[in-house]
Amino acid sequence: DIQMTQSPSSLSASVGDRVTITCRASQSISSYLNWYQQKPGKAPKLLIYAASSLQSGVPSRFSGGGSGTDFTLTISSLQPEDFANYYCQQSYRTPYTFGQGTKLEIK
């Protein structure tokens, strides 16, 4: 299986901050990397697909980058509604696997 490792596991930040979450794959996955946001009690929501493509309806303050084994999710200016859990997921090979998650909290 392809292991996905996110860092940090948790992050405290303030409204208006720029934050970056990292995801590393245990082998090259080209650009087969997606990012999801999950709020408590809700299903995950797709933010970024194919490493850097913004899903329709997602604010432009979200951006993704990387290829191969190292990927990033950046939020350019944190808004109150962005405090949530974030997961990366590889769709390069089954079994599809997710990172362990990053909890973004208000400082």
Added chain:
Amino acid sequence: QVQLQESGPGLVKPSEALSLTCTVSGGSISSYYWSWIRQPPEKGLEWIGFIYYSGSTNYNPSLKSRVTISLDTSKNQFSLRLSSVTAADTAVYYCARLGRPSVVTPYYFDYWGQGTLVTVSS
């Protein structure tokens, strides 16, 4: 707008089978891959498997011996059966669609159900 809704028992006894159904509305189940994903309380996400509208399946090897995913196109539904459950199978179970905007784009989970909590307990 495609919507997915999980249904099924919220409590299952150890050693019995867990059965859930996902009803798809706002679009046809024909075409696309349809998937089950689960999330134990306070933990991360685990992909269980998917089924194509043709009926072909792909399961996570960690669960393969216990999982069956099936499809009923006449009802626009697909289902999950997980046998011989234990407390470790307690989780929120999500159904989701695997989509992609073009054949050269990687797949992603674009539509999700709200999730249903299944507790394994006697």
